[in-house]
Amino acid sequence: MMRFTQLQAGYQKVAVTPEINAELMAGSMTALIGANGSGKSTLLKTIAGLLRPIAGACELSLPRKAIGWMPQRSELETRFPLTVFELVSMGCWPRCGWFGGIDRQMRREIHKALEAVQMQAFTGAQPATLSGGQLQRVLFARLLLQRSPLWLLDEPFNGIDAQTVTLLMSILQRQQQAGTTLLVVLHDRPLVERYFSDVLSLDESRDRLASASLRRFAS
Numbered sequence: 001m002m003r004f005t006q007l008q009a010g011y012q013k014v015a016v017t018p019e020i021n022a023e024l025m026a027g028s029m030t031a032l033i034g035a036n037g038s039g040k041s042t043l044l045k046t047i048a049g050l051l052r053p054i055a056g057a058c059e060l061s062l063p064r065k066a067i068g069w070m071p072q073r074s075e076l077e078t079r080f081p082l083t084v085f086e087l088v089s090m091g092c093w094p095r096c097g098w099f100g101g102i103d104r105q106m107r108r109e110i111h112k113a114l115e116a117v118q119m120q121a122f123t124g125a126q127p128a129t130l131s132g133g134q135l136q137r138v139l140f141a142r143l144l145l146q147r148s149p150l151w152l153l154d155e156p157f158n159g160i161d162a163q164t165v166t167l168l169m170s171i172l173q174r175q176q177q178a179g180t181t182l183l184v185v186l187h188d189r190p191l192v193e194r195y196f197s198d199v200l201s202l203d204e205s206r207d208r209l210a211s212a213s214l215r216r217f218a219s
């Protein structure tokens, strides 16, 4: 699904990540860990095609426009006068186009996705009025509708309560069972150890320029 060969990601010809050599198999669920500033978001942007690699290669077995990407919450725009339903319906755009209509089948899918994240009571609310955890659930609903075979999630559980994390983790696990490949930036070590058999760490090279490592735990 995804292969990094001597990959270094960064900005304006300066690498911020160590050299990364790793292969993520289709249907795998990998935690991307590392200290603040180790380049986790930069790596996701490089995979998504928003940045060119500084060195090495980042090969994907799918077109970049097929990636489901959830950036860090601070980067999100909630000021548009949309309802929750309309925000979630944007997940249908890859299928119906920007100006395509949402048909009855898609409306059903939108309601189903909102139910899956337990946000059906907020269909007509403005995203700007939601709490952080509620907004995150809505964004997961939108991702569900995209039907992307690869999800890149940047700290999706930051500031989210334990109950919501459990709900969203069960959605991630269901997606993985359905064949989706997931790469998830996380800081919460207990969460990583509990749910993730694969861990890509950007840490251990900070001082000695070794490669980033992919650990695989027995599950």
Ligand SMILES: Nc1ncnc2c1ncn2[C@@H]1O[C@H](COP(=O)(O)OP(=O)(O)OP(=O)(O)O)[C@@H](O)[C@H]1O
Pocket: 011, 016, 034, 035, 036, 037, 038, 039, 040, 041, 042, 043
């Ligand atoms: N647009 C940019 N131009 C130049 N440097 C940048 C840019 N964005 C981030 N950086 C730098 O790249 C480095 C890695 O940043 P990045 O956001 O990828 O780290 P991170 O591992 O995701 O950190 P965190 O855990 O704090 O979210 C940092 O030193 C940061 O200052």
